[in-house]
Amino acid sequence: MLKTRIIPCLDVDNGRVVKGINFLNLVDAGDPVECAKRYSESGADELVFLDITASSNRRETIVETIRKVSEVTFIPFTVGGGIRSINDIEKILQAGSDKVSINTQAVLNKSLITEGANNFGSQCIVVAIDSKKVNGIDHVFIYGGREDTGITVLDWVKECENCGAGEILLTSWDKDGTKSGFDDELLAKVTKKVKIPIIASGGGGTMNHFVTAALHGGASALLAASVFHFGEIDILELKKYMAKNGVQVRLDI
């Protein structure tokens, strides 16, 4: 049986993990390499790095970070943030990343999804979607949640699938940071709409939230940040809990 994946997400600014991982007794909690290695050894199934660097040399910095992470981390990882072209995708994959995630640019230029899939295979093109409810309807937001595209999430996931996306990383901005649970209702609609894996993000606060997002939402993978980084939820404990509650997970780490 395919296992439901647990994915910690790390924000990287200028080569440093922001709000570092502060429970694993790391020598340097801001070092992406150290964080990635420890997570891979603690039962994480995959990692996502979100590059939030604003400076002009961002591409060089993140590529260098990926190279170093790839040397010591033998689980798959995805890199997102500011990817605008096929050339950007190629650089990141060549540095050792398994996948890239594209968010705003995918909306502005759908052909980037198709070209990325044609050039490197669907499996490495993840479309990240930020959703917010507008009058009860889930809309796609871009530019870091600042701009409403007016496109519904349900239409956009179908479009992404048709364009050749390999996976969808769906973040509910209504739920993000609330620790009140993933948006299981939206997940259930989306996972019925498309036949590609959905990574759920936003709202995971208790171990049971992860169980219901998998069982009721149908998510293939569950992503969270602070609950893992601050040690509020231990990944291995979480996976044991999920297994006990009927979700298949990888326990033999």
Added chain:
Amino acid sequence: MIGIIDSKICNIYSLTNMLKKLNADFIIFDNPENIQSVDRIILPGVGAFPKAMENLSKSGLKDAIIQFARSGKPVLGICLGMQLLFDKSTEFGISEGLGLIPGEIIKIKTDLVLPHIGWNDLSIKPGCKILERVDNGADVYFVHSYRAETDTKYIAATTNYGELIPAVVYKDNVYGAQFHPEKSMKWGEIILSNFIKL
């Protein structure tokens, strides 16, 4: 010395990092020159079958790999590299493979989501050397939408995704892994170290 075939369609950096961890020496080949000097080769790959075969044919590596395999030295195909070992594929029309293991590559028949992405467990038949010390039920990382269709005698391990999928295949000195050993933590490390010691 391991020869890694660079078919120019995927990053081989993760694989070389795992080989470094295992203290294995390797050379990367993007053309057939001197390929017969290594004692084993790894053929990695992600992406589309026809493009990969086209690149291998153009560079002359296709014939070189076939010749290498016939000499009896070990060959390991990973993911798309495993699929290339077979006679042909139906991905984007019919295209010819390396023909080192009898069989063909077809789309996975399932109602489940595709690609088949993530950790899935191996059901292992005893007898294949690269699976020594790997537990039955070991979870390894898969990313693919196509699978091998071949005689059971060439299948050393399967995984279940709506149907049984060949996960490790072998014929004499030629081995293939549908999953990514270089991304599969300890089990992947054991499999690659077994291959290096063949």
